[in-house]
Amino acid sequence: MPLVLGQARTRRFFDWLAPSYDIVNAIIFRPEWRAKVRAALLPGRVLDIGVGTGFTSADVAGAVGIDLSSEMVSRARGYLGDLVLADAMSTPFRAGSFSTIVCAGSFYYLPDPLAALRGFHRLLRDGGRVVMLGPEAWFLRPLVRTFVRRDYEALAGETDFDLVQYESLRGVASLVVMEKQNVLP
Numbered sequence: 415m416p417l418v419l420g421q422a423r424t425r426r427f428f429d430w431l432a433p434s435y436d437i438v439n440a441i442i443f444r445p446e447w448r449a450k451v452r453a454a455l456l457p458g459r460v461l462d463i464g465v466g467t468g469f470t471s472a473d474v475a476g477a478v479g480i481d482l483s484s485e486m487v488s489r490a491r492g493y494l495g496d497l498v499l500a501d502a503m504s505t506p507f508r509a510g511s512f513s514t515i516v517c518a519g520s521f522y523y524l525p526d527p528l529a530a531l532r533g534f535h536r537l538l539r540d541g542g543r544v545v546m547l548g549p550e551a552w553f554l555r556p557l558v559r560t561f562v563r564r565d566y567e568a569l570a571g572e573t574d575f576d577l578v579q580y581e582s583l584r585g586v587a588s589l590v591v592m593e594k595q596n597v598l599p
C-alpha cells in the first residue's frame with residue numbers, strides 16, 4: 415500500500431514538501447528524463463497535470479499547469495502561462511483544448527487511473543498525446559503506486575489511446591507516450 419494515497423493526504427504531503435521540493439527534485443529527477451518529456455511534446459497548448467513548482471514545463475510557451483497543492487502552485491506562479499489550483503480528476507477546461515498532457519511524476523497519485531485517462535482523452539484534440547514520467551522500480555512500490563508496461567497497455571486499451579512509446583529509464587522510471595485515437599468520420 416503506497417504511503418501517499420488519497421486527495422487530502424496527497425495535498426497535505428505536497429504542501430509540506432513544497433518549500434524543499436526543488437532541492438529534492440534536483441537530486442531525483444534526472445535532467446535527461448526531463449529532456450525526454452520535453453522532446454515528446456507536440457506543437458500546441460500543453461497542460462501539465464500535477465505541475466508542482468513548474469520544474470518540467472516552466473518555460474514551455476503558453477503551458478497551463480494544474481495542481482492540488484496551493485504551496486506548489488504559489489511557487490510555480492510567474493513561470494507558466496496559466497495556473498489552476500484544482501484536482502486533476504475534475505478540471506475546468508473545455509474538450510479538445512490541449513495538444514499534449516504532461517504527467518511528470520503525478521499520474522500515479524491520481525486516485526482512479528482509468529477515470530483520469532478518460533478525462534485526459536476528453537481534454538485532448540484528436541491525435542493529441544499524454545506524456546508520462548513515472549516510477550518503475552520494484553523498490554519504490556511501498557512508497558508510491560507503480561505501473562509497468564502491461565499496466566499502461568491495459569489502461570490505453572480501455573480508454574481509446576494507443577501506447578506509442580514505453581521506455582524504461584535504467585529500470586528506475588519509465589517514459590510513456592499515449593496517443594488519442596482519431597475518431598472516424
Ligand SMILES: C[S@@+](CC[C@H](N)C(=O)[O-])C[C@H]1O[C@@H](n2cnc3c(N)ncnc32)[C@H](O)[C@@H]1O
Nearest residue numbers: 428464465466469481482483501502518519523
Ligand atoms: C512528484 S510532484 C511532480 C511535480 C512536477 N510535475 C515535477 O515534474 O516536478 C507531484 C505533484 O502532483 C500533484 N498532484 C497529486 N495529485 C493530484 C491531483 N489529484 N490533482 C492535481 N495535482 C495533483 C501534487 O500536489 C504534486 O505537486
